Amino acid sequence: MTENSTPDLRVSIGGLKLRNPVMTASGTFGYGDEYAEFVDLNRLGAIVVKGLSLRPRQGNPPPRIVETPAGMLNAIGLQNIGINAFIKKKLPFLRQLRTPVIANFFGDSIGEYVRAAEKLDNTDGIHALEMNISCPNKQAGWSIFGTDPKVTFKVVTEVRQAVDKPLIVKLSPNVTDISIMARAAEDAGADAISAINTITGMVIDIKSRKPRLANTTGGLSGPAIRPVAVRMVWECYRAVSIPVIGMGGIVSAEDAVEFMLAGAAAVAVGTGNFIRPGITIDVIEGIRSYMKSSCIRSMRELTGAAQC
Amino acid sequence: MSRLFTATVTENRRIIKDHYLITLHPSGKIKKPGPGTFFMLDVNTGFDPLLKRPFSLHRWLGRDFQLLYRTAGKGTYLLSKKRKGDTLEVLGPLGNGFPVRKKAKNIMLVAGGIGIAPIIGLAEALVPSKSVIKKGGMHKNLPVLFYGARTKNEILCTDDLRSLDMEPIISTDDGTLGKKGNIVNVIKRYLTAHPSRVRDSVFFACGPTPMLKALSTFAVRHKIRGYAALEEHMACGIGTCLGCVVQTSRGHKRVCREGPVFPIEEIIW
Ligand SMILES: Cc1cc2nc3c(=O)[nH]c(=O)nc-3n(C[C@H](O)[C@H](O)[C@H](O)COP(=O)(O)OP(=O)(O)OC[C@H]3O[C@@H](n4cnc5c(N)ncnc54)[C@H](O)[C@@H]3O)c2cc1C
Ligand SMILES: Cc1cc2nc3c(=O)[nH]c(=O)nc-3n(C[C@H](O)[C@H](O)[C@H](O)COP(=O)(O)O)c2cc1C
Ligand code: FES
Numbered sequence: 351m352t353e354n355s356t357p358d359l360r361v362s363i364g365g366l367k368l369r370n371p372v373m374t375a376s377g378t379f380g381y382g383d384e385y386a387e388f389v390d391l392n393r394l395g396a397i398v399v400k401g402l403s404l405r406p407r408q409g410n411p412p413p414r415i416v417e418t419p420a421g422m423l424n425a426i427g428l429q430n431i432g433i434n435a436f437i438k439k440k441l442p443f444l445r446q447l448r449t450p451v452i453a454n455f456f457g458d459s460i461g462e463y464v465r466a467a468e469k470l471d472n473t474d475g476i477h478a479l480e481m482n483i484s485c486p487n488k489q490a491g492w493s494i495f496g497t498d499p500k501v502t503f504k505v506v507t508e509v510r511q512a513v514d515k516p517l518i519v520k521l522s523p524n525v526t527d528i529s530i531m532a533r534a535a536e537d538a539g540a541d542a543i544s545a546i547n548t549i550t551g552m553v554i555d556i557k558s559r560k561p562r563l564a565n566t567t568g569g570l571s572g573p574a575i576r577p578v579a580v581r582m583v584w585e586c587y588r589a590v591s592i593p594v595i596g597m598g599g600i601v602s603a604e605d606a607v608e609f610m611l612a613g614a615a616a617v618a619v620g621t622g623n624f625i626r627p628g629i630t631i632d633v634i635e636g637i638r639s640y641m642k643s644s645c646i647r648s649m650r651e652l653t654g655a656a657q658c
Numbered sequence: 659m660s661r662l663f664t665a666t667v668t669e670n671r672r673i674i675k676d677h678y679l680i681t682l683h684p685s686g687k688i689k690k691p692g693p694g695t696f697f698m699l700d701v702n703t704g705f706d707p708l709l710k711r712p713f714s715l716h717r718w719l720g721r722d723f724q725l726l727y728r729t730a731g732k733g734t735y736l737l738s739k740k741r742k743g744d745t746l747e748v749l750g751p752l753g754n755g756f757p758v759r760k761k762a763k764n765i766m767l768v769a770g771g772i773g774i775a776p777i778i779g780l781a782e783a784l785v786p787s788k789s790v791i792k793k794g795g796m797h798k799n800l801p802v803l804f805y806g807a808r809t810k811n812e813i814l815c816t817d818d819l820r821s822l823d824m825e826p827i828i829s830t831d832d833g834t835l836g837k838k839g840n841i842v843n844v845i846k847r848y849l850t851a852h853p854s855r856v857r858d859s860v861f862f863a864c865g866p867t868p869m870l871k872a873l874s875t876f877a878v879r880h881k882i883r884g885y886a887a888l889e890e891h892m893a894c895g896i897g898t899c900l901g902c903v904v905q906t907s908r909g910h911k912r913v914c915r916e917g918p919v920f921p922i923e924e925i926i927w
Binding site for chain 1: 661708710749
């Protein structure tokens, strides 16, 4: 390839323009500031911050994490400082960056989702919203918002009507058929889909016969879940016409490319940040060299190009 | 001075069964680690084990540093197999460390088992050398070090203890060395015999949870200040995953950021 045909890594997700397709997965990158000493934050495609709620949350009691083969279970319980503190204490730092900021948020009722979304929508320096629907619904006996397509449709519709910024819906993998959930989100007006959140798991200590997490169950992440995530991204890609952001166990550029071939327009790196704090930059550069050596000029040529 | 660096193993020596002392040489200059801070080590390049392992600073050698560890599972087993010349990715120094500048007339160091690892470094930081103390003629009592272990063979760092200018008071569960029984009971008896030591005193402790809990109950009851180094499972080590929290009277606090050292009276056991 010649000099002037360097690959173009730019992507557009529901109107949000990214300089490259690599984001950070919510809950694995804090509010960005902690990683500034390890990563040039201005080189990232986007920063997705830890899940936010209207009020601060204490989260679950410890122990909250346990390692599993090539993965980890977490039961953080959505601990966060709350939207107001985020805006006051964390957003000023993020505003100085050139990188778009995506606010991940959740609620435990439809009303809370809507109010949280409105607040974030009306705040400068937040470029898109990512709605985490893997949360228990107070009004429906704490069953998860993201496992019943009717509930998903309802909550996304209400949030959609309340906000103008690009709205990404992050799906739970703990369902029988994720394509139904993806379609519900699209029908309700989502601009993009994120897939996947963590897969519910459990580890028992055979000596004490007790679960290793205080919360009994937790969410599995890391390389262990990658094949499941790739399959689900592929199913979402076939089911909807809005962009899909793929995540689940990405620790290298090759992993990211695999998600793109399955249909991801962009990707997010989560647990990988814990293993190597500078991993996101390696993934970006690795995608660039892959594209160069495979004579791929734009991301569009890559997304969904798997021959299935 | 990045807190993410490559280090070369210069020595990885088995001291006693299941216990090792590793000396690491960072590729570049690193931030000076204080007593009670810790490092996260990538024990392998693959994904099982996936996460880095946390270890307290044992001793800072000016550029190199030492860690003292006990093999517990897969990660520490792999670490014990490292040879001179092997390299590792390291993150650190992390955490707050012991508040060594806290002024107190009576400093009491308390170590249980492998908890001696950071306590030796702390002791050395508190008592630079015999001569300084003698010349200065400080109106302070020398720190006392209480050290409990299961049995005589598991008492570590005996040479270091000897060269420190402080008297170690040792106890073993089976009575094979020092006093018999748990170290907190030994502390209680010691303070009953030396009531002057109770006033204006502070504990710095590291060890198993039951020991720290018993010590903290005792300290709070007698209004003795204290600081304990805690452990919790960690993923990131830098405050982002919120996986390592402990319950305190000021809410959930991250062991890797607000800790690992916490004021004893704030910890909810
Ligand atoms: C701040 C801090 C300082 C420490 N300093 C020392 C030290 O100086 N010397 C020493 O021998 N040990 C120390 N530990 C404990 C040490 O980190 C564990 O023994 C080690 O992680 C066990 O790993 P493994 O793979 O061998 O065991 P496994 O049991 O197979 O580990 C499985 C998972 O549990 C985690 N884990 C297991 N035990 C502990 C523990 N006690 N604390 C935290 N995570 C744990 C591991 O990191 C890993 O993610 C410290 C822990 C912390 C949090
Ligand atoms: C410690 C931890 C905390 C997380 N917190 C959130 C969160 O607050 N909101 C959310 O939507 N997803 C959260 N996730 C899920 C990740 O964003 C991601 O979807 C998942 O971990 C799969 O990607 P990975 O295997 O690369 O980590 C969290 C994951 C981890 C490991
Ligand atoms: S280990 Fe991640 S917050 Fe402490």
